[in-house]
Amino acid sequence: MHKEHTLTKNQQIIFDLIDKSPEPMKAYSILFNVQKKGIKAPLQVYRALDKLVEIGKIHKIESRNAFIACHNSSCQMAKATAFSICEICEKVTEISNDSLSKYLANFKDKDGMKYSKYNLEFFGLCKKCKVK
Amino acid sequence: MHKEHTLTKNQQIIFDLIDKSPEPMKAYSILFNVQKKGIKAPLQVYRALDKLVEIGKIHKIESRNAFIACHNSSCQMAKATAFSICEICEKVTEISNDSLSKYLANFKDKDGMKYSKYNLEFFGLCKKCKVK
DNA sequence: ATTAAATTGTTATAATATAACAAAATGTAA
DNA sequence: TTACATTTTGTTATATTATAACAATTTAAT
Ligand SMILES: [Zn+2]
Ligand SMILES: [Zn+2]
Ligand SMILES: [Zn+2]
Ligand SMILES: [Zn+2]
Numbered sequence: 001m002h003k004e005h006t007l008t009k010n011q012q013i014i015f016d017l018i019d020k021s022p023e024p025m026k027a028y029s030i031l032f033n034v035q036k037k038g039i040k041a042p043l044q045v046y047r048a049l050d051k052l053v054e055i056g057k058i059h060k061i062e063s064r065n066a067f068i069a070c071h072n073s074s075c076q077m078a079k080a081t082a083f084s085i086c087e088i089c090e091k092v093t094e095i096s097n098d099s100l101s102k103y104l105a106n107f108k109d110k111d112g113m114k115y116s117k118y119n120l121e122f123f124g125l126c127k128k129c130k131v132k
Numbered sequence: 133m134h135k136e137h138t139l140t141k142n143q144q145i146i147f148d149l150i151d152k153s154p155e156p157m158k159a160y161s162i163l164f165n166v167q168k169k170g171i172k173a174p175l176q177v178y179r180a181l182d183k184l185v186e187i188g189k190i191h192k193i194e195s196r197n198a199f200i201a202c203h204n205s206s207c208q209m210a211k212a213t214a215f216s217i218c219e220i221c222e223k224v225t226e227i228s229n230d231s232l233s234k235y236l237a238n239f240k241d242k243d244g245m246k247y248s249k250y251n252l253e254f255f256g257l258c259k260k261c262k263v264k
Numbered sequence: 265a266t267t268a269a270a271t272t273g274t275t276a277t278a279a280t281a282t283a284a285c286a287a288a289a290t291g292t293a294a
Numbered sequence: 295t296t297a298c299a300t301t302t303t304g305t306t307a308t309a310t311t312a313t314a315a316c317a318a319t320t321t322a323a324t
Binding site: 265266267268269270271272273274275276277278279280281282283284285286287288289290291292293294 | 320
């Protein structure tokens, strides 16, 4: 469950845009789309993105430098994220799987080190792209 | 086990540099370090990096835009990678763990989809940084 | 009201990565 | 070993992603 945060004006504008996008959005595409709402500079976008990532409302897809809204109630504050990425159509889905998240949250390396955070990206072909 | 590849001149120069670096290296730091060897342009570096990643001799740490040499005989051609990253000193270690790699290689999402490739990045504090 | 903290606006610049095209080196097969 | 295709290299320019620095404004607690 996400802690509730009151988003600021810029954060809300940018979150709404990402949230209604069917694909991950890149920062400068976001910028282009919100210029009519008065957000003119890259830094305004990046600041909002940083905050939204920090509070877990969006996630960054590291391999794509792109951002998607979180629709997964089990990922807490961006500390435990997993995604599937289609290498053809670039569709990205957040994975919500108890077994996986438990396995990773409890994973210890050979020195017994436990980690406070992880990000996992799976790559393959989505259903649509597989049949083609 | 890695398939053997004969590296080209630029690939070898850049691999040697990364291989002997104790930390992940960034592209423009690599460029700076190989300029005395005649590699003058970013594209020369990126081309070598692309190829080295493709054949599994190095890996890209996506969250850091940096590259490390592979020292893990079980990760094949960059298709299955896992790293631990210290959030203070930025030390990166490639994780070699049979249980983990089997678990992830066999992971199926709720639609029964299996993936051909994954990258996992764990974050936390390394031993040294933990005691401070 | 006072003050501290967070957010915003703005300009400039840094850092990361690719496009496009020509030349050279390398591999393959008559 | 010549002819041809493929890969690699060199080079210039440019695109994309992200942050520095600083002033002004808004918000939230005292
Ligand atoms: Zn999420
Ligand atoms: Zn697809
Ligand atoms: Zn490896
Ligand atoms: Zn450390």
